[in-house]
Amino acid sequence: MDDYPLLDLFWTMLWFFLWIMWLFLLFKIVTDIFRDHEMSGWGKAGWLIFCILLPFLGVLVYVIARGKGMTQRDLKQAKESEAAFQEYVRKAAGTSAGGRTGSADELARLAELKDKGAITEEEFLRAKAKVLS
Template sequence: MDIWDIIWLFFWSYVFIAYLTVLFSVLADIFRDPGLSGWAKALWVLFLVFVPIITAVVYIGTRGSDRVQSLPATDASAPRNAARSAASMGSVDEIAKAQKLLDTGSTTADEYAALTVKARGY
Protein backbone atom coordinates (compact mmCIF):
# COMPACT_ATOMS: atom_id res chain seq x y z
CA MET A 1 0.00 0.00 0.00
CA ASP A 2 1.41 3.33 -1.09
CA ILE A 3 1.50 6.46 1.14
CA TRP A 4 -0.87 8.19 -1.27
CA ASP A 5 -3.41 5.41 -0.80
CA ILE A 6 -3.31 6.07 2.93
CA ILE A 7 -3.70 9.81 2.41
CA TRP A 8 -6.69 9.23 0.12
CA LEU A 9 -8.19 6.85 2.68
CA PHE A 10 -7.92 9.51 5.40
CA PHE A 11 -9.33 12.19 3.10
CA TRP A 12 -12.39 10.16 2.06
CA SER A 13 -12.93 9.01 5.64
CA TYR A 14 -12.99 12.64 6.73
CA VAL A 15 -15.41 13.56 3.94
CA PHE A 16 -17.70 10.66 4.85
CA ILE A 17 -17.74 11.57 8.55
CA ALA A 18 -18.44 15.22 7.70
CA TYR A 19 -21.27 14.11 5.40
CA LEU A 20 -22.81 11.95 8.14
CA THR A 21 -22.52 14.82 10.63
CA VAL A 22 -24.37 17.19 8.31
CA LEU A 23 -26.99 14.56 7.47
CA PHE A 24 -27.77 13.78 11.11
CA SER A 25 -27.75 17.47 12.05
CA VAL A 26 -30.31 18.21 9.34
CA LEU A 27 -32.43 15.24 10.42
CA ALA A 28 -32.33 16.36 14.05
CA ASP A 29 -33.25 19.90 13.03
CA ILE A 30 -36.16 18.66 10.93
CA PHE A 31 -37.66 16.61 13.74
CA ARG A 32 -36.99 19.30 16.35
CA ASP A 33 -38.82 22.02 14.39
CA PRO A 34 -42.39 22.46 15.68
CA GLY A 35 -43.25 24.72 12.74
CA LEU A 36 -43.06 21.88 10.22
CA SER A 37 -46.05 19.61 9.74
CA GLY A 38 -45.66 15.85 9.73
CA TRP A 39 -46.03 15.72 5.96
CA ALA A 40 -43.35 18.35 5.46
CA LYS A 41 -41.00 16.42 7.74
CA ALA A 42 -41.71 13.22 5.83
CA LEU A 43 -41.05 14.98 2.53
CA TRP A 44 -37.72 16.39 3.73
CA VAL A 45 -36.67 12.94 4.99
CA LEU A 46 -37.74 11.33 1.70
CA PHE A 47 -35.62 13.79 -0.26
CA LEU A 48 -32.73 13.25 2.16
CA VAL A 49 -32.86 9.52 1.46
CA PHE A 50 -32.92 9.76 -2.34
CA VAL A 51 -30.98 13.00 -3.03
CA PRO A 52 -29.05 13.56 0.19
CA ILE A 53 -26.35 16.07 -0.72
CA ILE A 54 -28.56 18.39 -2.75
CA THR A 55 -31.34 18.22 -0.15
CA ALA A 56 -28.96 18.99 2.72
CA VAL A 57 -27.56 22.02 0.87
CA VAL A 58 -31.08 23.24 -0.01
CA TYR A 59 -32.28 22.72 3.57
CA ILE A 60 -29.35 24.60 5.07
CA GLY A 61 -29.79 27.39 2.51
CA THR A 62 -33.54 27.80 2.98
CA ARG A 63 -34.22 26.88 6.59
CA GLY A 64 -30.81 27.35 8.19
CA SER A 65 -31.03 31.14 8.31
CA ASP A 66 -34.41 30.91 10.07
CA ARG A 67 -32.88 28.74 12.77
CA VAL A 68 -29.92 31.07 13.32
CA GLN A 69 -32.18 34.09 13.72
CA SER A 70 -34.36 32.29 16.26
CA LEU A 71 -31.39 31.50 18.53
CA PRO A 72 -31.13 33.71 21.63
CA ALA A 73 -28.50 36.40 21.51
CA THR A 74 -25.50 35.86 23.71
CA ASP A 75 -25.38 37.97 26.81
CA ALA A 76 -22.12 39.93 27.00
CA SER A 77 -22.61 40.48 30.72
CA ALA A 78 -22.77 36.74 31.51
CA PRO A 79 -19.16 36.51 32.76
CA ARG A 80 -19.68 39.53 35.00
CA ASN A 81 -22.91 38.04 36.37
CA ALA A 82 -21.12 34.76 37.08
CA ALA A 83 -18.37 36.64 38.88
CA ARG A 84 -20.92 38.59 40.92
CA SER A 85 -22.69 35.36 41.79
CA ALA A 86 -19.45 33.79 42.98
CA ALA A 87 -18.62 36.93 44.94
CA SER A 88 -22.05 36.98 46.54
CA MET A 89 -21.57 33.35 47.63
CA GLY A 90 -18.33 34.44 49.29
CA SER A 91 -20.08 37.36 50.95
CA VAL A 92 -22.79 35.02 52.25
CA ASP A 93 -20.09 32.93 53.89
CA GLU A 94 -18.47 36.02 55.38
CA ILE A 95 -21.80 37.25 56.74
CA ALA A 96 -22.47 33.81 58.25
CA LYS A 97 -19.06 33.91 59.96
CA ALA A 98 -19.78 37.39 61.24
CA GLN A 99 -23.13 36.17 62.58
CA LYS A 100 -21.37 33.35 64.44
CA LEU A 101 -18.94 35.86 65.95
CA LEU A 102 -21.87 38.01 67.04
CA ASP A 103 -23.70 35.00 68.50
CA THR A 104 -20.67 33.89 70.49
CA GLY A 105 -20.10 37.41 71.78
CA SER A 106 -16.73 37.85 70.10
CA THR A 107 -17.90 41.02 68.30
CA THR A 108 -20.29 43.83 69.01
CA ALA A 109 -23.31 44.79 66.97
CA ASP A 110 -21.38 47.72 65.44
CA GLU A 111 -18.50 45.44 64.40
CA TYR A 112 -21.04 42.97 62.96
CA ALA A 113 -22.64 45.74 60.91
CA ALA A 114 -19.22 46.83 59.65
CA LEU A 115 -18.34 43.24 58.67
CA THR A 116 -21.60 42.77 56.76
CA VAL A 117 -21.14 46.07 54.92
CA LYS A 118 -17.60 45.04 54.01
CA ALA A 119 -18.77 41.58 52.88
CA ARG A 120 -21.46 43.08 50.64
CA GLY A 121 -18.94 45.41 49.05
CA TYR A 122 -20.70 48.69 49.84
Protein backbone atom coordinates in the same frame (compact mmCIF):
# COMPACT_ATOMS: atom_id res chain seq x y z
CA MET B 1 2.64 -2.18 1.20
CA ASP B 2 4.03 -1.45 -2.28
CA ASP B 3 0.60 -2.06 -3.82
CA TYR B 4 -0.91 0.97 -2.04
CA PRO B 5 1.15 4.14 -2.56
CA LEU B 6 1.17 7.01 -0.12
CA LEU B 7 -0.92 9.26 -2.38
CA ASP B 8 -3.66 6.63 -2.58
CA LEU B 9 -3.62 6.40 1.19
CA PHE B 10 -3.99 10.17 1.41
CA TRP B 11 -6.97 10.17 -0.97
CA THR B 12 -8.61 7.32 0.91
CA MET B 13 -8.24 9.17 4.20
CA LEU B 14 -9.59 12.38 2.65
CA TRP B 15 -12.68 10.65 1.24
CA PHE B 16 -13.25 8.84 4.56
CA PHE B 17 -13.01 12.15 6.44
CA LEU B 18 -15.47 13.82 4.03
CA TRP B 19 -17.87 10.88 4.42
CA ILE B 20 -17.74 11.17 8.22
CA MET B 21 -18.30 14.95 7.97
CA TRP B 22 -21.31 14.34 5.73
CA LEU B 23 -22.74 11.85 8.26
CA PHE B 24 -22.38 14.41 11.05
CA LEU B 25 -24.15 16.98 8.89
CA LEU B 26 -26.93 14.50 8.07
CA PHE B 27 -27.52 13.74 11.76
CA LYS B 28 -27.46 17.46 12.55
CA ILE B 29 -30.09 18.09 9.88
CA VAL B 30 -32.33 15.25 11.11
CA THR B 31 -32.21 16.61 14.68
CA ASP B 32 -32.89 20.12 13.36
CA ILE B 33 -35.93 18.88 11.43
CA PHE B 34 -37.43 17.43 14.61
CA ARG B 35 -36.41 20.45 16.73
CA ASP B 36 -38.23 22.95 14.48
CA HIS B 37 -41.64 23.52 16.07
CA GLU B 38 -42.79 25.86 13.31
CA MET B 39 -42.56 23.19 10.58
CA SER B 40 -45.62 21.03 10.02
CA GLY B 41 -45.54 17.26 10.25
CA TRP B 42 -45.85 16.96 6.46
CA GLY B 43 -42.96 19.35 6.00
CA LYS B 44 -40.82 17.29 8.36
CA ALA B 45 -41.77 14.09 6.55
CA GLY B 46 -40.98 15.68 3.18
CA TRP B 47 -37.53 16.85 4.26
CA LEU B 48 -36.75 13.45 5.81
CA ILE B 49 -37.79 11.60 2.66
CA PHE B 50 -35.76 14.01 0.53
CA CYS B 51 -32.68 13.55 2.72
CA ILE B 52 -33.05 9.75 2.76
CA LEU B 53 -33.83 9.17 -0.93
CA LEU B 54 -31.35 11.72 -2.31
CA PRO B 55 -28.95 12.05 0.62
CA PHE B 56 -26.23 14.29 -0.78
CA LEU B 57 -28.60 16.55 -2.68
CA GLY B 58 -31.10 16.60 0.19
CA VAL B 59 -28.47 17.66 2.73
CA LEU B 60 -27.09 20.38 0.47
CA VAL B 61 -30.53 21.77 -0.38
CA TYR B 62 -31.55 21.75 3.30
CA VAL B 63 -28.43 23.64 4.33
CA ILE B 64 -28.96 26.20 1.58
CA ALA B 65 -32.70 26.63 2.21
CA ARG B 66 -32.81 26.42 6.01
CA GLY B 67 -29.22 26.99 7.19
CA LYS B 68 -29.93 30.36 8.82
CA GLY B 69 -32.85 28.88 10.74
CA MET B 70 -30.62 26.03 11.92
CA THR B 71 -28.24 28.55 13.46
CA GLN B 72 -31.05 30.43 15.17
CA ARG B 73 -32.52 27.22 16.60
CA ASP B 74 -29.07 26.17 17.84
CA LEU B 75 -28.57 29.53 19.57
CA LYS B 76 -32.04 29.35 21.13
CA GLN B 77 -31.34 25.82 22.38
CA ALA B 78 -27.99 26.90 23.83
CA LYS B 79 -29.56 29.88 25.62
CA GLU B 80 -32.32 27.72 27.06
CA SER B 81 -29.80 25.14 28.23
CA GLU B 82 -27.64 27.84 29.82
CA ALA B 83 -30.65 29.37 31.58
CA ALA B 84 -31.72 25.97 32.90
CA PHE B 85 -28.18 25.29 34.11
CA GLN B 86 -27.97 28.68 35.84
CA GLU B 87 -31.31 28.07 37.54
CA TYR B 88 -30.12 24.66 38.70
CA VAL B 89 -26.91 26.18 40.10
CA ARG B 90 -28.92 28.86 41.93
CA LYS B 91 -31.16 26.22 43.50
CA ALA B 92 -28.25 23.95 44.39
CA ALA B 93 -26.29 26.84 45.92
CA GLY B 94 -29.27 27.94 47.99
CA THR B 95 -30.01 31.15 46.14
CA SER B 96 -33.08 32.08 44.16
CA ALA B 97 -33.60 33.91 40.90
CA GLY B 98 -34.94 36.93 42.79
CA GLY B 99 -31.46 37.88 43.95
CA ARG B 100 -31.80 36.68 47.55
CA THR B 101 -28.58 35.29 48.86
CA GLY B 102 -27.94 32.32 51.10
CA SER B 103 -26.91 32.57 54.73
CA ALA B 104 -23.22 32.03 53.95
CA ASP B 105 -23.23 34.97 51.54
CA GLU B 106 -25.11 37.11 54.06
CA LEU B 107 -22.57 36.28 56.79
CA ALA B 108 -19.70 37.12 54.47
CA ARG B 109 -21.32 40.47 53.66
CA LEU B 110 -21.83 41.20 57.36
CA ALA B 111 -18.19 40.33 58.15
CA GLU B 112 -17.06 42.65 55.38
CA LEU B 113 -19.19 45.47 56.77
CA LYS B 114 -17.75 44.87 60.26
CA ASP B 115 -14.18 44.87 58.90
CA LYS B 116 -14.81 48.16 57.13
CA GLY B 117 -16.20 49.64 60.30
CA ALA B 118 -19.66 50.22 58.89
CA ILE B 119 -21.24 48.22 61.74
CA THR B 120 -20.11 47.60 65.30
CA GLU B 121 -19.31 44.23 66.88
CA GLU B 122 -22.68 44.22 68.68
CA GLU B 123 -24.59 44.96 65.46
CA PHE B 124 -22.62 42.24 63.73
CA LEU B 125 -23.50 39.68 66.44
CA ARG B 126 -27.22 40.60 66.36
CA ALA B 127 -27.35 40.39 62.57
CA LYS B 128 -25.41 37.11 62.63
CA ALA B 129 -27.86 35.61 65.13
CA LYS B 130 -30.77 36.80 62.98
CA VAL B 131 -29.28 35.23 59.82
CA LEU B 132 -28.53 31.92 61.53
CA SER B 133 -31.96 31.62 63.13
